[in-house]
Amino acid sequence: xxxxxxxxxxxxxxxxxxxxxxxxxxxxxxxxxxxxxxxxxxxxxxxxxxxxxxxxxxxxxxxxxxxxxxxxxxxxxxxxxxxxxxxxxxxxxxxxxxxxxxxxxxxxxxxxxxxxxxxxxxxxxxxxxxxxxxxxxxxxxxxxxxxxxxxxxxxxxxxxxxxxxxxxxxxxxxxxxxxxxxxxxxxxxxxxxxxxxxxxxxxxxxx
Ligand code: CDP
Numbered sequence: 001x002x003x004x005x006x007x008x009x010x011x012x013x014x015x016x017x018x019x020x021x022x023x024x025x026x027x028x029x030x031x032x033x034x035x036x037x038x039x040x041x042x043x044x045x046x047x048x049x050x051x052x053x054x055x056x057x058x059x060x061x062x063x064x065x066x067x068x069x070x071x072x073x074x075x076x077x078x079x080x081x082x083x084x085x086x087x088x089x090x091x092x093x094x095x096x097x098x099x100x101x102x103x104x105x106x107x108x109x110x111x112x113x114x115x116x117x118x119x120x121x122x123x124x125x126x127x128x129x130x131x132x133x134x135x136x137x138x139x140x141x142x143x144x145x146x147x148x149x150x151x152x153x154x155x156x157x158x159x160x161x162x163x164x165x166x167x168x169x170x171x172x173x174x175x176x177x178x179x180x181x182x183x184x185x186x187x188x189x190x191x192x193x194x195x196x197x198x199x200x201x202x203x204x205x206x207x
Contacts, residue, residue, distance in 0.1 A: 001206055003024070003107075005111040006111070007113075007175075011129045012131070032081060034064055035084060035090070039082075041058050042054065045058075049084055058084075059093035062093070075144075099119060114174075127181060128177040131185060141156050
């Protein structure tokens with residue numbers, strides 16, 4: 001069973017994906033890490049993030065099994081990721097790894113922006129997890145404040161809006177809900193609420 005989870009920044013995809021993976025005994029791939037790793041490598045090498053050929057070459061050379069997750073979690077890496085993710089060359093270079101991961105038995109949980117639309121269009125379960133920009137910005141602000149980072153809500157909201165615009169507005173695999181995806185609006189749900197809603201969809205659709 002392949003569970004494809006897409007949605008905008010800060011909607012709670014990662015938390016949900018981890019819980020579903022544990023519950024159904026499936027491996028989990030956070031596909032955002034691949035784009036984050038490409039963005040970070042480009043920045044480290046002093047390459048131009050807007051250069052599609054250079055970005056494509058970095059993505060081609062990426063070894064996804066050696067991604068240092070902890071270093072890629074931050075906001076800067078997220079920004080770098082969304083800049084390089086616009087290039088079709090980058091997206092093309094990362095497709096095979098994601099599809100191989102998904103197709104290996106017993107299946108997998110993948111989260112990202114284009115899993116249900118481009119990477120795994122035949123996934124048994126497709127979820128589109130979203131929340132209002134204000135709710136997502138509040139969650140991000142609280143999360144960062146809890147880590148001792150002094151961040152401003154208005155600034156985070158602006159970043160979220162910019163990222164939504166870039167992810168949904170790009171030509172190559174833009175963020176959008178697949179026609180056969182079930183939408184879960186998490187604005188008024190806590191983590192258990194989201195998990196239970198997703199489980200109900202999956203148990204009704206699983207093969
Ligand atoms: O959770 P958050 O949005 O902060 O981060 P992420 O899921 O790691 O994604 C970071 C950026 O990578 C997104 O804003 C997208 O531009 C890009 N991305 C993508 O284009 N396609 C994916 N399948 C996953 C991420």
